[in-house]
Amino acid sequence: MVLDNKTSADTLSDTTSVEGEAKAKRSRVSGIDRALQVIDYLYETGAPAGAYAIAKAVKAPLSTVYVIIDDLVDKNMLARNADGTLWLGARLYHYGLAYARSLDFMSVATHEMHDLCREAGETVQVCGRDAEHMLVLAMADGPSHFQVASRVGTRVPLNWTASGRLLVGHMAEAERIDLFKRGARISPTGRATIDPAELARAAKVAFDERLSIQAGESDYSVACIASPIVDNRGDCVATISIVLPEQKAFADKAGYADRVKESAARIEKVMGWRNH
Structure with a gap:
């Protein structure tokens, strides 16, 4: 050519x-x-x-x-x-401290996760936030045959999950609204709220009550009962949650809620984030 x-x-x-x-x-x-x-x-x-x-x-x-x-x-x-x-230099020292805190936190949270799994007899997850998504950081499968779709590494929009709302509950209202405007999506079941203002309000209430419950919003017949893990700055750094069949969740909602809140509080205490 x-x-x-x-x-x-x-x-x-x-x-x-x-x-x-x-x-x-x-x-x-x-x-x-x-x-x-x-x-x-x-x-x-x-x-x-x-x-x-x-x-x-x-x-x-x-x-x-x-x-x-x-x-x-x-x-x-x-x-x-x-x-x-x-x-x-000092910058490397700060990086090292951040890395050490991360390792300590996951070790403490994972230990508590397995304890809660044995106590509740259900699947337990530790979740964090990745921008506009909730990310499953760790998971302990319960002894039953109930299968949970989300596994370690799963990312889903914050508005689909109980944990997702808690993870932004400490933020200023304008930040919460802006985040949900960018990231809220229609869930597979169509039951998850997508209105940013409503989501922002719900996130604040759940954070203040240290409890968020979601049922059938991302998966049919699946419920999630979550509590925030809050650091010494008052930020929700992660959540611990029980994932179980919707029917079982509402048969003993108070019992599961108390267990998950106590687990979150124990993690905060061990990390030195809670004095009471």
């Missing part, structure tokens, strides 16, 4: 552009890798070090390491001591 001059030029231009983008991407990855090498070196040695020692250890040009170090210091990822040596 014969190409005219314009086609050849366009093809060459496209090829050059793609190669340039690929090269830029490789460069960015290399920069990230170098930054991680610097941080890893300090972490593994457990002591501050100078730029020359770091460059020698990670086998990188000294000029490159200087640029990376300056950038990391500017972003508080590294701290420069009075003698010029470098050490891990």
Whole structure:
């Protein structure tokens, strides 16, 4: 096939552009890798070090390491001591604290989840929020043959679930309304409310009462009884809920409600978020 001059030029231009983008991407990855090498070196040695020692250890040009170090210091990822040596910065410490809190919380919540599952004899879930969706973080299956459609990793619109409303109950009213405007969807059963103002009001009431009950809104004949897990700032960071057949839920609604609220309170106490 014969190409005219314009086609050849366009093809060459496209090829050059793609190669340039690929090269830029490789460069960015290399920069990230170098930054991680610097941080890893300090972490593994457990002591501050100078730029020359770091460059020698990670086998990188000294000029490159200087640029990376300056950038990391500017972003508080590294701290420069009075003698010029470098050490891990405050930002990494804060990241570590956040990660540790997350691990501690899930450990405590999962332990309580299994206790509640044994006590109630029903499926129990721990759920969190992912933007306009509720996300199942952990789950303990009950001993019965009752099957729950949502599993760990399942994401559903907040307005479909009891947990979904609780997860935004601590927010300001305008935030709640805006969030439901963006994310409310018609549920498979058609029974879930989609009106943002109504959902915002219901979320606040449920949060204040530390209890939310949903039946048949996302799945036919399935009920969910949930309670918020609230941190020391007053934010609902997750929920713990009992998922069971609708008929059973209303046969002993008060009993299930008390159990799930007590479980949420125990998690808060263990985490140091509740003093009473």
